[in-house]
Amino acid sequence: MLDLSRHYESGEEIHTGDRASLAGLPGRVVFVLGFDEFLPEFVSGKEWYYEEYSHGFMWQQDGGGLVFQQESDEDFEFISRGESHVV
Numbered sequence: 001m002l003d004l005s006r007h008y009e010s011g012e013e014i015h016t017g018d019r020a021s022l023a024g025l026p027g028r029v030v031f032v033l034g035f036d037e038f039l040p041e042f043v044s045g046k047e048w049y050y051e052e053y054s055h056g057f058m059w060q061q062d063g064g065g066l067v068f069q070q071e072s073d074e075d076f077e078f079i080s081r082g083e084s085h086v087v
Contacts, residue, residue, distance in 0.1 A: 004071035005055035006034040008078040014057050017082035023075045027061040028082055037086045 007013055008020070016037035018029040031038040031046075033055050038046055042058065049056070049068075056070035069076065 003034070004073070005057070006032065008072050008076065009074055010078055012078045014072065014078075015081065016086050019079040019082045020059060021077045021079060022059055022061070022067060025061050025064075026079065027059050027064070030058045030060050030066070032057045039086065 002009070002011060013035075014020075014029055014032050015035065016029055016032055016039055020027060020029055031042045031049075033049060033053065034057075049058075053068075053070060056068060057072075058066055058068050059076070060066050
């Protein structure tokens with residue numbers, strides 16, 4: 001069984017920098033707690049997310065807001081591996 005806090009339902013691992021869609025809206029993954037991958041601009045909140053959730057990931061809609069999910073679901077779809085500058 002897949003760990004959906006670190007995998008898309010399709011089976012690919014979720015990594016920081018990935019291009020992914022949520023409910024059909026394009027965006028990118030900005031951090032993944034399970035792999036300890038964070039874009040530089042999200043490192044400052046790292047400790048709080050670990051204390052509150054221990055697993056999950058943050059997705060940012062292109063030109064829009066942020067969504068934190070503890071697990072992926074059928075609405076969260078892998079598009080492509082993006083260029084990441086993980087800290």
